[in-house]
Amino acid sequence: MIKLFYAPGTCALAPHIVLEWIGEPYELLHVKPSDPEYQKINPLGQVPAMIDGDSGVMNQADALLKYLAHKYPNAKLGDNGTLQDAYELDRWLAFLTGDVHPAFFPFFAPQRYTTNDSETDRQSVKQASYRLIDRVYQHLDKHLESKDYLVGDRRTIADPYTFAMTRWGNNLPKSLSDYPNLYRFYQHLREDTGVQRAMEQQGIH
Structure with missing residues (x-):
């Protein structure tokens, strides 16, 4: 098991x-x-x-x-067995791991990105993280226009990975609803029984 x-x-x-x-x-x-x-x-x-x-x-x-x-x-x-679909799935997994996740690092752990322990410096690091997060969220939002899933027309392993990182957006100053397609995707997955469990x-x- x-x-x-x-x-x-x-x-x-x-x-x-x-x-x-x-x-x-x-x-x-x-x-x-x-x-x-x-x-x-x-x-x-x-x-x-x-x-x-x-x-x-x-x-x-x-x-x-x-x-x-x-x-x-x-x-x-997983992918649907075609080379193109395998690439698309790998591309989005790489984007989530290499771009979206690291964008949040300074937000969750600003102390790791400054040698100054002052609260002012830490807040400055967090402010910088908002721009990184906004950039990757905008990219996801544009991609998800008229789409229910990240890859193809069915759910894949990329969707819960996206959901987990989109959920973090609820802690940001900018509302998740400012990214309407990403927000719709997030709400759609929240209704899934497996996600709820x-x-x-x-x-x-």
């Missing part, structure tokens, strides 16, 4: 949702990434992490998502 290590509200929400969509039994383990006991299991101290049987610890959200899509092909959450299990809303 797959074990998923998570911290509430992180990008671990994405593989959690996918496991709900797949419908196979799994074990959910709430951890604190900085906990020394968890770091014995996963020295990087990151979530999500996953163990599948004797796989050892696996990490990196996009890699875990692809692993689940390959392990459970009947769930049809995962969020309930994590104690988030």
Whole structure:
């Protein structure tokens, strides 16, 4: 049975949702990434992490998502078998990992981006992060015009990954509704029963 290590509200929400969509039994383990006991299991101290049987610890959200899509092909959450669709899925997963997620780093942990411990400097870092987040959100918003899903015309592993990071936008000064297509996508996924079950299990809303 797959074990998923998570911290509430992180990008671990994405593989959690996918496991709900797949419908196979799994074990959910709430951890604190900085906990020394968890770091014995996963020295990087990151979530999500996953163990599948004797796989050892696996990490990196996009890699875990692809692993689940390959392990459970009947769930049809990966590409549709064409080269172009495989590229599109990989492209958006890379964008989410390489552009969207890092845009939030200065917002969530501004102390890592300044050598000055003053609150003024930290707020300045956070202000800079808003521009980065706005840029990637605008790109997603434009792409999602007249679309219900990120890739093709069906749900894929890219959708819960996008949902998890869009949810973070509720903490920003700029309203998520200022990105109408992204907001519509977010609300659409919030109505999904698998998404609701995962969020309930994590104690988030």
